[in-house]
Amino acid sequence: MKPALQQDMTVAVPSNISMRGRPAEAGSNALTGYTAVEDATVVRRLREAGAHLRSSACVGEFGFGLPVGGAAAVAPRPSAGGAEAVDGAELLMDFMGESRLAAAHASIYGLKPSYGLVSRFGLIGLIPSMECCGILSGSLNTIGEVLMTVAGQDGLDFSLPEEDAPDFSPREIRPEEITIGIITEAQSMAAGAERSPATGDSRGAPTPRGAEGFRASMEELRRLGFTLREVSLPGYELFSLVHRVVGSVEASSAAGRYDSVRYGPRAPGAKNWNEMYLMSRGAAFGTLIKSYLIQGAFFQFERYEAFIDACRIRARLVEDMRRLESEVDFFVLPMDDGPAQEVRSGAGVPPSLAGLYESHASTLYANVTGQPALYLPPVPGSAPTGFQLTGPRLSDGRLLDLGRFISESWGGE
Amino acid sequence: MEFEAVIGLEIHVELNCVTKMFCDCPNHPGDQPNANTCPTCLWLPGALPRLSQEALEKASLLSLGLGAELQPRSAFDQKIYYYPDLPKGFQLSQIHLPLSRGGGIDILDEDGVTRKLRIHHIHMEEDVAKLVHEMEGRLPVGLVDFNRAGAPLVEIVTEPDFRTPYQAMEFLKTLRTRVRYVGSSDCNMDDGTMRADANISIRPRGTDQMNTKVEVKNMNSVRHVGDAISYEIARQTAAVQADEAVILHTRLWDPDKKATLPMRAKFEGPCVPDPCVPAIELSPAWIEQMRTRLPEMPTERGERLTAQHGLTREEALSLSADPEVAAYFDALVARGIAPRTAMHWLTTQLIPAVRERRQDLNTSPVAPERLAALLDLLAKDEINANAAREVLVEMFGCDEAPEAIVARRGFKQISDADALDPLIDKVLTEQARAVADFQSGQVKALGFLVGRVMQASGGKADPKVIRELLDEKLGAG
Known part of the structure; x- marks a missing residue:
């Protein structure tokens, strides 16, 4: 029996998650005028559980990546952190870590559930094998309730595993029985960010925010009595490459259905319907998405072998994570929330794929492997950023228990 | 120089499933245009494909019926090409990991020898929408009917084992019989539930080189397949003898002109694994269970x-x-x-x-x-x-x-001698001439007498009994 949601919980739903009868433009010109014909499973389940559903806008086209730094500094923030998110919850499509990053910007909690735990039916996506519905809230209990409400098979998404949804009933966390892994390579990447101005912009001396937040989190976990063990994942730096190659190839196919012909604005002036299709697609997408789709098409048409290599590396990374999971119960990872909070002199520079991938560098791993990942904000004043916790696929319930234990020890809920 | 043809066939068979391949829409392409559509087969944002169990079973039975081996793992790929009949930009098909491999059909060849023609693999794929070109007043319009989009198909790809049009025709006839037997499709070439394309090249007889092939499409009967192959062999032979190169391209069979005509080059896109349709894992027990369902x-x-x-x-x-x-x-x-x-x-x-x-x-x-x-x-x-x-x-x-x-x-036959006796006596009296003929050795006369008795009985008498009685009476007489 699933416990009901709190009375009158408000959940914000962006326009790339289908709500029957509501415009589902997903922040893209290609979907202008398109109205969802069905409820996404997550929406239907929340509605049935009595949630108040509120619309939220998509930040960026298709909600793909959070604009960070540069021009993005003047772009609207995700509404996460607004009153609704603190009291209620906000859903966010998570392609590359958006829900953790948005949570970090708003200093609230953000969960990316395990791949296959929550139905993707009705999500207007781009990267089918990596995307899922993320959940943000100022309360981990709320995230837990929302997750319990939306998780599990629906008969509409065949990628959900046959087994039952994991057990969400809260269980006691005994720190002395729990080992948390620290991935050496992830740590040094965060440390590396301190040393090199990765974007080459006018950043001056970079704030070692991620590394500092991470050091503080490790100290805190030790203080709480957890055993920390350093483990090695030699391919860690490949997560970004794998995501970019596989993600763009999938997007290049997936965006085909957003044809801007059956909905969206058709390009005028074409001589025949082939030309009309091509011109409409050409006009429909924004620069960032277009460069992503073209990159994917490049791998499809010209570098298929490189794509297959990326798929192999992905399988190996998943396997390596599995292997580490036999040594530790959970992992703690740094959260580099990028320079979003600081206004950059580069404002006005159009967002680039490179910039997008750089700002999500610390969150990509979970979208590549399908693991659950949780962002925990720091104790106010104690550290500049929070950190991420992750665990085996479908361990979402345990991961929330762990997060709750840690935040309660800080005087949270 | 004498040439021989190297021919391979690619045969599309539309499965007679109740629903389409990835959604619950009725598999009735002929209904009112766009009546049988849903977000999935229209590929609207947010819809996900769900592989039909019935399609998997019918494709598996078809594979087993053709002697092919079901693979423990197969998967769908996206065959990427764009055309208005495929607005999502890719067709779901099993290119890298097909449902089954191997198998073949034994045919009785023209020379009376039984030959095995091998199948390379069999894969599942979805059909695309149908385009209709019309005039609205003076404005030409293109209409798209999605009833056929997502209809379940299998493609049977043979080895290039065929040398003659006869072999191709025999193969298709036998294949059609076997597929009808397993109940997976009606396999009618005239209504398009079976479509065959032929890849044809020629080489000097006795060599084993593989030369540039030409693909021929649009044959809508087994006979047309034979005719198109014959035509193409003759055309290529003439070309080679005239020192012209055979170029890789696709031709259409024109049944009226009885000729193959070149069609515009087809765009061959890449194939990438589809991330939405889960891989198909078939256990030995499941395969065995399918086998027991084979008639x-x-x-x-x-x-x-x-x-x-x-x-x-x-x-x-x-x-x-x-x-x-x-x-x-x-x-x-x-x-x-x-x-x-x-x-x-x-x-x-x-x-x-x-x-x-x-x-x-x-x-x-x-x-x-x-x-x-x-x-x-x-x-x-x-x-x-x-x-x-x-x-x-x-x-x-x-x-x-x-x-x-x-x-x-009142059709009941009179086999009762007592009932027939008076009729026979009457006929023998009336037909004294025939009796005399019979007795003088004209055996035919007996048949005439039988007929007369039959007539007299209103067609109800048992001819065997009449014959016996006549034999008896005339022999005795």
């Missing part, structure tokens, strides 16, 4: 009919070519009808009568038990063959038992 196949059935019932090879093959006919035959024999009688009545009386009435053997009012009852009356000499044919005609129009029709129409 007895035509070749095996033909052999059994020859061995068990003493039919000739030709008779057995003609019965087993159609699973409905073969099942009907088995049902008659199971009810005690002599195999040869069953075959004779089925092929010369019942099937023509069913066709004439545009009925199906399966659903015709003359079910096997009714025909068996009729043939039983015939076997017991209660009616003669003429009466049986008339009763059969009546059986199409009513559901009375054959016995009842026989009684009502």
